[in-house]
Amino acid sequence: MTATAARYLYLARHGEASPDESELTDRGRRQAVLLGERLRDTPLAEITHGPLPRATQTAGLVHAQLPDVPVTLFDAAGDYVPHMPARDELPQESAAAVLDRLAAFPADEREGGPALAQAALDRFTGPVEGNTPRHELVVTHNFLIGWLVRAALDAPRGAGSA
Helix, strand or coil: CCCEECEEEEEEECCCECCCCCCECHHHHHHHHHHHHHCCCCCEEEEEECCCHHHHHHHHHHHHHCCCCCEEECHHHCCCCCCCCCHHHCCCCCHHHHHHHHHCCCHHHHHCHHHHHHHHHHHHCCCEECCCCEEEEEEECHHHHHHHHHHHCCCCHHHHCC
16 A cells, blocks of 8 residues: 655645736735745745646746745646536526636637546646645636636535636
8 A cells, every 4th residue: 555645735826817817916916925925935846837827927026035946837737717617507696697707718629628637637636645744835717726626625626717
């Protein structure tokens, strides 16, 4: 039987982005630096981020504060809709509004999202092999943070959708 240890997952939304989301604002850059400073005494094994500029820049600024921690790009840490709920998965009084809101996202974010969400769950959840706990920072976006928290709490799939 293989020994397992605890995984400690630190979830951070990217810093404040410019209106076109092409880069961080000055405030967003400062947020990222402060996050790195706050994590200095945390035994991080890795900083993982999604492919969009705001997450990449945030991870880079955190890494500048923690230069010994490796940084990894992982597509499933990106920005997408992790689950398109059926109307009956949602509270009746808000189902139409939630579905309308999700329909406004690009088709590729809605259609490819479930597979990416599963890849993220596979990568970031559960214990790790060995006897040493693993601490990981994931710089990502709102939907994935909600989805990972939903999974940790074993909440219904529709609960992490919007």
